[in-house]
Amino acid sequence: MTKTVAVTGVTGFIGRHIVDNLLSRGFTVRALTRRARRSSNNNVVWVQGALEDKKSLSELVRDAEYVVHCAGQVRGSKEETFTECNVTGSLHLMQAARESGNCKRFLFMSSLAARHPELSWYANSKHVAEQKLIMAAANISLGIFRPTAVYGPGDKELKPLFSWLLRGVLPQLGAPDSQLSFLHVSDLAEAVGQWLTVSPSHNHPYELCDGVAGGYNWTRLQEIGSAVRHAPVRLIGIPLPLLKIIADISTLSSRLVRQEPMLTRSKIRELTHSDWSASNNDLSNSINWFPKISLEHALRDRLF
Ligand SMILES: NC(=O)c1ccc[n+]([C@@H]2O[C@H](COP(=O)([O-])OP(=O)(O)OC[C@H]3O[C@@H](n4cnc5c(N)ncnc54)[C@H](OP(=O)(O)O)[C@@H]3O)[C@@H](O)[C@H]2O)c1
Numbered sequence: 001m002t003k004t005v006a007v008t009g010v011t012g013f014i015g016r017h018i019v020d021n022l023l024s025r026g027f028t029v030r031a032l033t034r035r036a037r038r039s040s041n042n043n044v045v046w047v048q049g050a051l052e053d054k055k056s057l058s059e060l061v062r063d064a065e066y067v068v069h070c071a072g073q074v075r076g077s078k079e080e081t082f083t084e085c086n087v088t089g090s091l092h093l094m095q096a097a098r099e100s101g102n103c104k105r106f107l108f109m110s111s112l113a114a115r116h117p118e119l120s121w122y123a124n125s126k127h128v129a130e131q132k133l134i135m136a137a138a139n140i141s142l143g144i145f146r147p148t149a150v151y152g153p154g155d156k157e158l159k160p161l162f163s164w165l166l167r168g169v170l171p172q173l174g175a176p177d178s179q180l181s182f183l184h185v186s187d188l189a190e191a192v193g194q195w196l197t198v199s200p201s202h203n204h205p206y207e208l209c210d211g212v213a214g215g216y217n218w219t220r221l222q223e224i225g226s227a228v229r230h231a232p233v234r235l236i237g238i239p240l241p242l243l244k245i246i247a248d249i250s251t252l253s254s255r256l257v258r259q260e261p262m263l264t265r266s267k268i269r270e271l272t273h274s275d276w277s278a279s280n281n282d283l284s285n286s287i288n289w290f291p292k293i294s295l296e297h298a299l300r301d302r303l304f
Contacts, residue, residue: 002043005196006061008032008051008093009070013154014109014185018070019044021189025197032060032071051089057096066196067097070109074122075260077251082125090129094136107143107195108133112181112207112278113270114146120270134203143195144205145188148278151304152185157262162304165225165233172218172237174272181215181278183208184293184303191289198287206283211291215277221295228299243268 005022009015010031019029029044037046049056051071061067073085090108097103110126113119117127130144151158164170191208209215216224218235225233238246247263254261284290298304 002026002028003066004028004030004064005066005068006030006032006064006097007068007070008060009072009109011035011037012070013152013156014150014188015070016154017152017185017189018068018192021186021193022068022196025193027066027196030060030062030064032056051085051092054092054096057093058099061093061096061100061103063102064097064100065102065104067093067103067106068109068192068196069093069107072109072111073125073260075262076121077254077261077264079121079124081260082121083128086122086125087129087132091132091136094133094140097140098136098138103140105141105143105196106133106137107145107192110144110146110205112146112148112209112276114205115207116270116273119273120266122267123270130205137203142203144203145191145195145208145283146205146278147183147188147208148181148276150183150185150188151298153304155185155304158182159304162299165221166229166299168225168229168231168233170218170222170225170233170235172235173243173268174218175274176218176235176237177274178272179215179217179275179277180221181209181212181276182295183210183291184298186303187291187293191283191287191291194287194289202282202286204282206286207278208280208283209278209291210294211280212294216295224296224299228296240268240272243272 005027010019033046034050047060073082113123114126117124222233222235247265250263251261
């Protein structure tokens with residue numbers, strides 16, 4: 001019998017890749033959407049609703065043995081925007097999963113940012129959500145993934161940085177020796193599929209990155225860019241005061257077009273943090289998952 005997974009965030013960048021991976025493993029997917037959609041695949045059932053709409057969440061998790069909670073608020077100009085979706089919305093979904101009586105495993109897509117809740121509203125909301133989900137999970141086996149910066153087909157945030165890098169210009173945010181890490185979305189999707197198919201052991205958070213030891217500093221990114229394009233790359237440091245001005249302009253202009261901004265002063269503290277290196281050891285040991293795509297590989301084969 002095919003197993004059913006309820007998935008949120010399917011209309012976003014990462015969720016789409018997760019669903020493709022789950023379908024390739026033979027799962028049936030119940031997918032949350034805020035806008036009405038028709039399915040072209042018999043193994044995908046769309047459920048219209050939102051994390052704020054408890055009735056739709058009960059409908060979403062009906063008959064689902066597993067829940068993959070990938071929906072999240074990644075942009076915003078005030079703390080409540082992140083808290084409402086990432087904390088309260090996640091708890092609504094956990095409550096629906098518990099009440100369904102069918103759910104055995106619940107995977108929460110957190111973020112490496114949750115390691116430093118003091119840095120941003122987003123980071124704090126993911127950290128608080130993790131804590132509250134651990135308390136609310138009861139007899140459901142909870143998995144918490146903390147991926148680092150994710151890129152790949154469909155991503156809009158990191159693509160410009162990599163496109164500029166391959167054109168020979170690398171804008172440097174933060175100190176030159178900051179440690180960065182990256183993860184290709186297909187490796188993340190594979191980890192999700194793998195987590196559902198083997199027996200996970202812990203409910204503590206798992207970090208995920210591309211496995212390059214120590215991650216990357218800006219000079220290393222510059223070297224990789226130059227090797228891939230066979231030409232020099234200019235590293236241009238963006239001073240913090242200028243970054244703050246850009247964030248203020250972004251916040252104001254987003255308000256004018258009634259959209260949530262990605263770049264805010266809160267986000268800048270997160271982006272310019274000095275150590276975003278990560279380790280896959282816990283997850284690799286737990287579910288035998290190993291990422292396949294390093295950033296250099298992705299840049300060479302244009303996998304973004
Ligand atoms: N991208 C990264 O580098 C990265 C790194 C670490 C962790 N993450 C986490 O991974 C998850 C997915 O990120 P992403 O980059 O794919 O973001 P994204 O493209 O912005 O997608 C967000 C998804 O969440 C849905 N969503 C947001 N608020 C919702 C609500 N109130 N009710 C129902 N659905 C809602 C969106 O639906 P609509 O289409 O209707 O807007 C969309 O499907 C997030 O939880 C994020 O925190 C991302």
